[in-house]
Amino acid sequence: MLTIERLSKTYKTGDTALSEVSLTVPKGQIMGLIGPSGAGKSTLIRCINRLVQPTAGRILLSDMDIVSLGKSDLRRQRRRIGMIFQEYALVERLTVMENVLSGRLGYVPFWRSFLRKYPASDIQRAYQLLDRVGLMEHADKRADALSGGQRQRVGIARALAQDPELLLVDEPTASLDPKTSRQIMRLLTEICVERGLPAIVNIHDVPLAQQFMQRIVGLRAGRVVFDGSPDLLTEDALTTIYGEEDWNAMRNGDTEQAEAEADARDRLAALVR
Numbered sequence: 443m444l445t446i447e448r449l450s451k452t453y454k455t456g457d458t459a460l461s462e463v464s465l466t467v468p469k470g471q472i473m474g475l476i477g478p479s480g481a482g483k484s485t486l487i488r489c490i491n492r493l494v495q496p497t498a499g500r501i502l503l504s505d506m507d508i509v510s511l512g513k514s515d516l517r518r519q520r521r522r523i524g525m526i527f528q529e530y531a532l533v534e535r536l537t538v539m540e541n542v543l544s545g546r547l548g549y550v551p552f553w554r555s556f557l558r559k560y561p562a563s564d565i566q567r568a569y570q571l572l573d574r575v576g577l578m579e580h581a582d583k584r585a586d587a588l589s590g591g592q593r594q595r596v597g598i599a600r601a602l603a604q605d606p607e608l609l610l611v612d613e614p615t616a617s618l619d620p621k622t623s624r625q626i627m628r629l630l631t632e633i634c635v636e637r638g639l640p641a642i643v644n645i646h647d648v649p650l651a652q653q654f655m656q657r658i659v660g661l662r663a664g665r666v667v668f669d670g671s672p673d674l675l676t677e678d679a680l681t682t683i684y685g686e687e688d689w690n691a692m693r694n695g696d697t698e699q700a701e702a703e704a705d706a707r708d709r710l711a712a713l714v715r
């Protein structure tokens with residue numbers, strides 16, 4: 443379980459990115475983080491893995507306060523948090539298997555990681571994970587030979603190889619087409635439920651968040667302005683989160699996108715007729 447208590451961050455520039463954010467994410471819950479650009483979503487995720495040092499507040503991962511950890515403790519504790527990135531962050535010239543195994547680097551001694559010699563149990567486990575994400579037959583391929591969706595599956599398997607207690611997921615589908623995005627979100631949510639793994643997902647796509655998240659937290663100007671189940675995310679709630687102007691722009695954007703897709707479909711249908 444993750445508990446965030448009155449977390450604040452003001453950058454050296456004077457920008458206040460988070461103001462007294464308090465949240466509890468229980469085991470197995472997959473929570474979507476939404477909000478306009480600059481609302482503080484990335485800062486929140488970065489505070490949790492301590493890429494950013496909070497100005498005030500506490501972040502407890504099963505009773506361990508992440509904010510007060512010193513450097514060497516931090517290195518050890520970071521392996522408890524799995525990260526999944528928008529651009530996958532794979533090592534392109536390594537194989538799928540090697541990428542998944544790199545999730546174990548926080549556990550193996552330096553000489554082993556240097557020689558890339560992993561214990562047999564790690565290798566066996568990596569195969570199980572590759573099977574779970576549907577990539578068994580791609581284990582020996584180089585990462586750069588995979589599609590976007592397949593790469594994100596490797597990213598998921600690598601994060602799970604860490605045996606994390608929490609997943610932080612940063613716009614996992616931003617580089618994927620709509621169908622692949624849904625497949626990836628389905629896989630992620632199923633895995634979190636299976637393992638009782640809590641996850642925080644920074645997600646721009648509101649309909650996708652509504653479809654897959656169990657809970658949605660809306661940030662605006664560094665404060666939590668919505669916290670509830672997806673079906674409570676009404677137009678009023680979205681206006682509170684995004685503001686009238688941005689929310690209307692998003693809606694118009696959706697309409698334009700739908701119109702463009704319908705137009706492309708019609709033209710394709712005319713061609714094959």
Ligand SMILES: Nc1ncnc2c1ncn2[C@@H]1O[C@H](COP(=O)(O)OP(=O)(O)OP(=O)(O)O)[C@@H](O)[C@H]1O
Pocket residue numbers: 453454455457458459477478479480481482483484485486
């Ligand atoms: N390294 C930094 N130094 C100074 N200010 C920063 C830094 N990173 C973020 N900020 C500021 O903090 C605020 C929150 O930014 P953050 O990137 O967390 O928002 P976000 O919700 O993730 O936005 P986006 O959806 O555009 O990624 C913004 O005002 C931003 O300008």
